[in-house]
Amino acid sequence: MTVLLLGGSPSSPSTTWRLQQLVGERLAALGHRTGALQVRELPALALLRADVRDPAIADAVARVRDADAIVIGTPVYKASFSGVLKAFLDLLPQDGLADKLVLPLATGGSQSHMLALDYALRPVLASLAPRHILPSIFATSEQLPWDPELGLRPAPAIAVRIAAGVAQLHDDLQRITPAAHVLAVAA
Numbered sequence: 113m114t115v116l117l118l119g120g121s122p123s124s125p126s127t128t129w130r131l132q133q134l135v136g137e138r139l140a141a142l143g144h145r146t147g148a149l150q151v152r153e154l155p156a157l158a159l160l161r162a163d164v165r166d167p168a169i170a171d172a173v174a175r176v177r178d179a180d181a182i183v184i185g186t187p188v189y190k191a192s193f194s195g196v197l198k199a200f201l202d203l204l205p206q207d208g209l210a211d212k213l214v215l216p217l218a219t220g221g222s223q224s225h226m227l228a229l230d231y232a233l234r235p236v237l238a239s240l241a242p243r244h245i246l247p248s249i250f251a252t253s254e255q256l257p258w259d260p261e262l263g264l265r266p267a268p269a270i271a272v273r274i275a276a277g278v279a280q281l282h283d284d285l286q287r288i289t290p291a292a293h294v295l296a297v298a299a
């Protein structure tokens with residue numbers, strides 16, 4: 113199955129993206145095909161102007177369409193999800209997540225806004241008609257220390273949530289028809 117890591121942090125390096133990459137590596141080890149799309153790498157003017165005819169934007173929208181699952185990640189910004197991620201989600205068709213499983217991830221500076229995923233991002237995702245939105249995973253940047261040699265070293269409580277999220281997404285992916293098959297039949 114095809115899983116797209118959709119990164120919504122404007123920063124590099126990004127704690128959120130590192131978390132997404134860890135989840136992607138685990139899913140790849142379970143046999144899924146993973147791809148990466150960071151909104152920050154899309155052409156800024158086309159994104160701001162919602163120019164869906166821009167080739168890079170059109171390609172990004174197509175990659176979302178062709179994925180079976182989306183691991184969507186965002187830093188908490190001003191008690192919500194990032195503006196660049198919203199700019200990209202605004203470009204998707206109304207049913208842009210149809211038939212897809214979605215695993216939302218967020219990182220924040222503190223626990224104060226840990227519900228941002230659920231009160232801010234989840235309703236936006238739901239409006240795009242996904243098959244299912246899995247329970248969100250939130251971690252503070254402190255719980256996700258980075259070791260230059262060993263990579264991301266999640267705190268034990270977060271490691272448990274990551275393992276559960278990966279296992280649930282893997283299980284759910286076993287039960288669905290690949291997006292590529294659905295698109296071929298529809299053509």
Ligand SMILES: Cc1cc2nc3c(=O)[nH]c(=O)nc-3n(C[C@H](O)[C@H](O)[C@H](O)COP(=O)(O)O)c2cc1C
Nearest residue numbers: 121123126127128187188189190191219220221222
């Ligand atoms: C502009 C800005 C706004 C932020 N607002 C919040 C916030 O409201 N609540 C919070 O917990 N953290 C906030 N943070 C901290 C980030 O969410 C946190 O550092 C996050 O892990 C950054 O992820 P990244 O490295 O993937 O960009 C903010 C950071 C920035 C730069």
